Amino acid sequence: MALWRIRATVDDRPGYLSVLTASLALRSVNILAVQVHTTEAGAVDDFLVDAPDALTEADLLGAIARGRGRDAFVARAEAEGLADQPTRALVLAGRLVHDQDGLGEALVALLDAAEVRWRPEPLTGRPGYDDARMTLADPAGGSYEVLRSRPAFTPAEFARAQALVELSGTMLRRHQEQTTLLLPDGAELTVRPAAAEDTEAVRELHARASAATLASRYLGGGAPAEARLARLLEPAGGRTLVVTSGDRVVAMASLLAEGDLGEIAILVEDCWQRRGIGTALLRRLLAYAARGRFAALVAHTAADNVAMLRTLKRLGAGPADRDGSMVSVTLAVPGRESVGDETPALS
Secondary structure, eight states: OEEEEEEEEEOSSTTHHHHHHHHHHTTTOEEEEEEEEEETTEEEEEEEEEEOTTOOHHHHHHHHHHTTOEEEEEEEOOGGGGSOHHHHHHHHHHHHHHOGGGHHHHHHHHHTOSEEEEESSOOSSOOEEOSSEEEEEOTTSSEEEEEOOSSOOOHHHHHHHHHHHHHHHHHHHHHHTOEEEEOTTSOEEEEEEOOGGGHHHHHHHHHHSOHHHHHHHHSSOSOOOHHHHHHHHSOTTSEEEEEEETTEEEEEEEEEEETTEEEEEEEEOGGGTTSSHHHHHHHHHHHHHHHTTOSEEEEEEETTOHHHHHHHHHTTEEEEEEETTEEEEEEEOTTSOOSOTTSOBOO
């Protein structure tokens, strides 16, 4: 038996796929995998099949024609083709996470392309495709031209390629935004935007934090529930930063959007406190707010959280509003008009 890849177009009508598969079955062709691509010309059926060794390409083309298939493409396949397309795409995405320079090679593998050409010039117009050519923007600059004479590209393949490009862009931005934080005592930490995959490490950070630290951060004590933790890691319209020492997250800072105001909060593991991490994180959140639409930032903290209040004051904290055991402090965003100039600053 031999592996073959078959692609053919049939009318997108009930029963037409079964006619094609029945015609292949009459030649003892075993279908191992099938995908259906919807196009304007009809349903493009993509098969991976196991056929008797005696069958030739002409035999398979004949069976396709008798099964009402048209625009047929037949080629020998390798054992690697046994992986279904979703699995194949996920494997390539996983590789791209660890190698941001591998986008061109990933596109070749994803699309079974004959050639991928990279050009330094940015893409003119929008990404797109025709039967034999696909054009895509390179998130790192420049553009890709993906070439394949046959079979013709389909909308589903273009969507997969675009998803891979978007993943590459996300990873590139994350890598560019990663910085090294050198503490006064010489320790080196990494600061970067948080992501969903940090959930477990951030959960462990909360587990290591003392009750007093959690109470200062959440004003009610206790770690956040799973749903809230997910929102904190990837806040809509805001930003969360994590600080790592090796694989361990030792601090996090969040900016949550509330209209044109941003609420900021910090959690630093007990053994890393009073070493400048909180100040460094607040400065970065202020810089992020200055690039966005935020008019001001607000921090809520315990009235006895002296370290946090001193940090906020050093960064120009404006109005202070005490309500029982809680203090609310406003920080002006650089480049915006000051908020509440007549209100006394923290003392």
